[in-house]
Amino acid sequence: MTDRVCVGAIAGAFGVRGEVRLKSFCAEAADIAAYGPLTTEDGARSFEVTLTRPVAQGFAAVLSGVTTKEAADGLRGTRLYAPRAALPSLPDDEFYHADLLGLTAVDTGGQTLGKIAAVLNHGAGDLLELRGPGLTGSVLVPFTREIVPTVDLATGRIIIDPPEGLLD
Structure with a gap:
C-alpha cells in the first residue's frame, strides 16, 4: 500500500481565468476538495482545491497558484494524489483501487494466474x-464477491474463482 492515493485528474482549462476542469475519482465526487492539499504524482507540486461548480463529467475548480488559462492547460492530464491518512477508512469488503494494483491473483487451487495490472470501471461495475x-494478453475479471471471494492485502494476493471459459 502506498502513502498516497490518486483521487482525481485535471482534464484541462475551464474558462480564461485559470480554472481547471477536474475529474474526481472519489466515491463522493465533491469530497476531492476535502482531502487537503493534493499533489502531483511526483510530489513536485501541491494544490489547494476549491470547487466552483459542477460541469459535465466533473467540476470546475480553482487550484492554488494557477491563475491563467495557459497554466491550467499545461496541467491537462495531471493526476492528483491525496495522503492516505486524509482519506476515510473503508469497511472490510471495500478497497482503494491503488491497493489492488500489483496483487498476485491465484485460483481456488492456489495456482498463480498473474498480477492485477489495473482496475477499470466503465459504468457497470469494477473490472x-x-x-x-x-x-x-490481458483478461478482464469482474470484481464481484462470487468471482473474487478473497482479497488479502496482508499477503498481497487475491483468489479468483473464474467462471468457465474466462481465462481460456
Missing part, C-alpha cells in the same frame, strides 16, 4: 485487468 505468463 480487474489480469496479466500473466499463461494468458494471451
